[in-house]
Amino acid sequence: MAAMYGSKETTPLLRVKNLQTGFKIDGEYYNAVEGVSFDVRPKQIVGVVGESGCGKSVMSLSIMQLLPDGIGKIRGGEIEFEGQDISVFSDKQMNSIRGKDISMIFQEPMTSLNPVFTIGYQIEEVILNHENLTKKEARLRSVALLKQVGIPRAEQIVTEYPHQLSGGMRQRVMIAMAIACQPKLLIADEPTTALDVTVQAQILELMKGIQEANDMSIILITHDLGVVAEICDEVLVMYAGKIVERALVEDLFRGPKHPYTELLMKAIPKMDEDVEELATIEGLVPSVVNMPPVGCRFANRCPKAMPECLTVTPQLAEVAGRHEAACLLYEESWPTDGKREREGVAAL
Amino acid sequence: MITRDFIQDRIDYLDKRENLLEIRNLKKYYPVTGGFFKRTIGNVKAVDDVSFSIRKGETLGLVGESGCGKSTAGRTILRLMKPTGGEILFEGKDITRLSGSKLQKARRDFQMVFQDPYASLNPTQMVGDIIAEPILNYEKRNKKELELEIKTLLKRVGLPEEAYYKYAHEFSGGQRQRIGIARALALHPKLIVADEPVSALDVSVQSQVLNLLKELQIEFDLTYLFIAHDLSVVKHMSDQIGVMYLGNLVELASNKDLYKEPLHPYTQALISAIPEPNPLKRKERIVLKGDVPSPQNPPAGCPFHTRCPVAMEICSQEKPALAEVRPGHQVACHLY
Numbered sequence: 001m002a003a004m005y006g007s008k009e010t011t012p013l014l015r016v017k018n019l020q021t022g023f024k025i026d027g028e029y030y031n032a033v034e035g036v037s038f039d040v041r042p043k044q045i046v047g048v049v050g051e052s053g054c055g056k057s058v059m060s061l062s063i064m065q066l067l068p069d070g071i072g073k074i075r076g077g078e079i080e081f082e083g084q085d086i087s088v089f090s091d092k093q094m095n096s097i098r099g100k101d102i103s104m105i106f107q108e109p110m111t112s113l114n115p116v117f118t119i120g121y122q123i124e125e126v127i128l129n130h131e132n133l134t135k136k137e138a139r140l141r142s143v144a145l146l147k148q149v150g151i152p153r154a155e156q157i158v159t160e161y162p163h164q165l166s167g168g169m170r171q172r173v174m175i176a177m178a179i180a181c182q183p184k185l186l187i188a189d190e191p192t193t194a195l196d197v198t199v200q201a202q203i204l205e206l207m208k209g210i211q212e213a214n215d216m217s218i219i220l221i222t223h224d225l226g227v228v229a230e231i232c233d234e235v236l237v238m239y240a241g242k243i244v245e246r247a248l249v250e251d252l253f254r255g256p257k258h259p260y261t262e263l264l265m266k267a268i269p270k271m272d273e274d275v276e277e278l279a280t281i282e283g284l285v286p287s288v289v290n291m292p293p294v295g296c297r298f299a300n301r302c303p304k305a306m307p308e309c310l311t312v313t314p315q316l317a318e319v320a321g322r323h324e325a326a327c328l329l330y331e332e333s334w335p336t337d338g339k340r341e342r343e344g345v346a347a348l
Numbered sequence: 349m350i351t352r353d354f355i356q357d358r359i360d361y362l363d364k365r366e367n368l369l370e371i372r373n374l375k376k377y378y379p380v381t382g383g384f385f386k387r388t389i390g391n392v393k394a395v396d397d398v399s400f401s402i403r404k405g406e407t408l409g410l411v412g413e414s415g416c417g418k419s420t421a422g423r424t425i426l427r428l429m430k431p432t433g434g435e436i437l438f439e440g441k442d443i444t445r446l447s448g449s450k451l452q453k454a455r456r457d458f459q460m461v462f463q464d465p466y467a468s469l470n471p472t473q474m475v476g477d478i479i480a481e482p483i484l485n486y487e488k489r490n491k492k493e494l495e496l497e498i499k500t501l502l503k504r505v506g507l508p509e510e511a512y513y514k515y516a517h518e519f520s521g522g523q524r525q526r527i528g529i530a531r532a533l534a535l536h537p538k539l540i541v542a543d544e545p546v547s548a549l550d551v552s553v554q555s556q557v558l559n560l561l562k563e564l565q566i567e568f569d570l571t572y573l574f575i576a577h578d579l580s581v582v583k584h585m586s587d588q589i590g591v592m593y594l595g596n597l598v599e600l601a602s603n604k605d606l607y608k609e610p611l612h613p614y615t616q617a618l619i620s621a622i623p624e625p626n627p628l629k630r631k632e633r634i635v636l637k638g639d640v641p642s643p644q645n646p647p648a649g650c651p652f653h654t655r656c657p658v659a660m661e662i663c664s665q666e667k668p669a670l671a672e673v674r675p676g677h678q679v680a681c682h683l684y
Contacts, residue, residue, distance in 0.1 A: 051550035166639045196413035196577065198636045201621040205635055223550065226623030253626050267555035268625055269584035271607055277562070278555035278584070284520055 011083070012039035013184055013217050014063070019077035019087075021055075021062045023288070029075060030288045032058045034241040036077075037316075040185065045211060045218045047232035047249070049225060049264075053285055055241040056221045060187045062087075063219075064104055065094050081185070100130040103178040107190035109170035113162040119146075119173055120158030126180045145176040149206060168199035175206065182214055189221045204231055225265060229253055237261045240285055240297040243316055247323040257325035259304045296328065304329060365404040367437075368571045369425070369539060374398045374434035376417075376424045380644060392644045394420040396595040397434070399670070402539075402588070407565070407572040409586030409603070411579050411618070415640055417595040418575045422541045425573065426458055427451060438539070456486055459532040463544035465524035469516035475502075476512035479531045486535065498534070505530045506560060522553035529560065533568065541573045546581060558584060579622055583607060591615045594643055594651040597670055601677040611679040614652045650682065658683065 019036045022029035033055040040046050048056045061067050062074050065086070079087040086097065098104075106112045114122060123142035127133060133141070139158065146154035149172040162170055171191060178186055188207065192200040208231050211218055220232060228235055228249065235252050237245040237260065245258040256262045266279030283301040291297065292310070299309035309328055317332040319325045327333050375398075377391040394417040402408045410418040424431045427443060436444045443454050459482075462468035469478055479498050483489060499509045505526040516524055525545060532540050542561065546554040558581065564570060574585045582589055582603075589606045591599040591614065599612040610616045617634040636655045641647055647654050653663035662682050673684040 051552060168639055196640075197579070197621040198413065198617060199639065200623070201633060201635050204623070205633075224623065225551075226625040229625050229627045230623040249627050253628060264551060265625065267551045269555075269558070269580045270625070271580045271583060271619065271622060272629075275584075277559055280556040280559060281552035282556075 010041060012080075013042050013044075013082065014040040014219075015078075015080040016059075016063070017078040017080070019059065019062060019079065020075045021058050021067065021072060022075045023058075023072050024070070025289060029073065030291075031075065032072075032241055032288055033062065034291075036238075036241075036243055038236055038243065038246065040217050040219060042184070042217055043211070043215050044234060045208075045220060045232045047228035047235045048219060048221045048238060049223065049228055049235060050238035051223060051264075051285065053240075053288075054238040056238050057189055059238075060104070060189055060219065060221055063187065064098060064102065065089070065091075066104075096130075099126050099178075099183070100181045101183055102185045102187065103181070103183045104187040104189065105171070105174045105178045105191050107193050109167050109174055109194060112174060113170060115162055118159055118161055119165070123158075123173070123177050123180055126177055130181045141180070142176070145180055146173070148179075148210070149173075149176045150202070151176075167195055168202060171195060171199075171203055172206065175203075175210070179210055179214060179216070183216065185217045185219070186211075187219045187221070190223070191220070192227060193222070193224070200227075207231065225268060237264075240291065241288070242297060242326065244298065244327070245323075245325045246316065251320070251323050255320075257319050257323060257330065258298075258327050259302050259329070260298050263303075296326075365406075367401045368404040368439060369573070370401040370435075370437040370440075371425060372399050372435040372437070374421065374424060374436065375432040376420050376429060377432045390644060393595045393646065394643060395424060395431075398590075398592075398595075398597045399434075400588075400590055400597065400600055402571055402573060404538075404571055405565070405569055406587045407574050407585055409574045409576065409582035409589045410592060411576060411582045411589060412592035413577060413618075413640060415594075415643060416592040417643070418577075418592050419543050421592070422460070422543050422573060422575050426460055426541055427455070428460075452485075456535050457537050458539040458541065459535065459537040461525075461528050461532050461540060461542040461545045464548055465521050465528055466516075466548070468528055469524055471516055473515070474512070475514055475516065475519075475527055478516070478527065479534050482531060482534045498530075501530050501533060502527075505533070505564075506556070520553075521549050522556060525549065525557050526560065529557075529564070533564065536568065537570070539571045539573065541575070543575045544577065545574075547576065547578065554581070561585065579618060591618065594640065594646050596651055596680065598652065598681070599677075599679045600670065601674075601679075605674070605677050609674075609677075611673065611677065611684065612652075612681050613656050613658050613683075617657075650680075 017037050019033055020031050021033040022031045036059055050056045063079055074087050078085045120139060120142050123145060124138040127138045127141055142158055143154045146157055151157055151169060151172055192203050195203060222228060232249050235247060235249050236243050239260050245261050256265060263279050263281050269278060281301050286297060294313050295310040296314050299305045312328060314326040314328045314333040315335050316324050316326040319330040319332050374395055376395040377393050379388040380390040380392060381387060382389040398421055400408060410421060412418045423429050425436055431444060435442055446454055476498055480494055499512055502509060502511050507523060507526050546557050549557060565572060574582060576582050586603050589601060589603050590597050593614050599615045610619055617636050620634045634657060638655050641654055649664040649666055650668055653659040660682060668680045668682045670678050670680040672678045
């Protein structure tokens, strides 16, 4: 935590500014990510939480430029990595960054490895792509990497195929591949969702250890608030393509500011509490083709909604010390023109 | 509204009820075949000597990691599979060896809610027909009456009446799970086996479905066998919790006791591995080494000894039996 406060002035490693990513549906683009801005500082672990369809995965694919060709497109905003806008990079330029400076691990350790190549081959491929090493040196490096991620019998495992490993082991291999070139930023999209809890605990511990050893930053995308609480420094809460709350992890859990975050926390059954009835969020996330053009996107499900929530779009703004929320319950979230409107109403 | 009187009545009632389901030494082995003649060369002991009972109106939660045999146990109890050994007593009657029409008749009383709301509903059938099917299997019914009854049921599980005429793909995951629940309720069963009913759902939807299951339990006097990998969900739903590891029941206790004083080292590790959604309450974590061994070749002695942080010499030689070490709290571990 201290590192984070200290690094407030340092330049961010990644700066996402007003990112808009759209998908083509019936010839027209609809934004799945709508004006998302955030920074990732060196050595920071930023958690992105939200339910399915909130845009968290699309956001990470946008950063990596891995959106499906011809369907998904970055339609606005900037993605600055070490001061350079990588959102306008060509495929070739991206190839030199992907896997080297920024790498990614995916949710499905079962399907993200190629079944017809050995584990060793797949790790060496990454290394040989980015570094001037011989095959022999690359093999030694991959054995060392496998040892670093806690795989026993690393010398034999390099010659084995993915199907010979368990889910937890495959996720370790994925991590070894991702950190092969010591990237500065690791994007982990639901890295532990497909794993059992005892294995999840191992993988989280491993990621934290590597992050410290390699001075790496991590963007951790997850739907599990428990995982966020466990290893993140800062949290972004996303809903329907927008960031609704952003805070340091302790502040968020001490007092969530956005009604959505609050309900999300009350909806999980806890081990040390007995409640007869869990909090629920009624209704559904508005579909991407049916987003309300103005107003808060959570308004139709929000128990604290006011009439203004349907007409005034809340802005993400600091509502307490280093704690941002986009909700009209807070004066700070009112847009400047909206504020005037409300004062006018009050004056009448 | 839940009043104090209501709760008292319910406690009195729950104290008097009897076992609805009793499982004695249930075993389910899957044969492993090999060679030219596909002879059996071994067994995967998916469920190995599991015993427990559920009282009427109660919920027993089965928890464990993937491959521990919890789903096989659930399916075998419903007699979707033939058990290899043991006895299943439903309302005192042995259903272990029922077959044909006798089994079909008995099945009316126990239904299942499946994990995957996408795969467990027929995409070519109208929702109304999906729910009508189990009823029509057993009874001849007037079409109008049946439609009315199903619409009432749909409303009860929180869906609009018009859902009757729609198809599964028109619904979200949570709504589909409600359809699955309505189908399970259609025959007014006594026991419902819910196999990971919320693991495919988002948390906000998950809580809706959990609340619904709890309401329905009281309203229709249901008994649940609730199978899940998420210990906090199981704890929220269950009166009794059984922890399974590699086909064995390693601990069985009331939900309060299990959380307050987990006795088996595996249960302790499982509880400590759950990420605490509160960074202010960070706890001591027991990180287990390695993976679950293959059930085809389970370790000798206690199945957990290969990963157990407190394993002793005896653990690799002798398999501990499930025994009551505190009132109402059973555990299979040599430490006790």
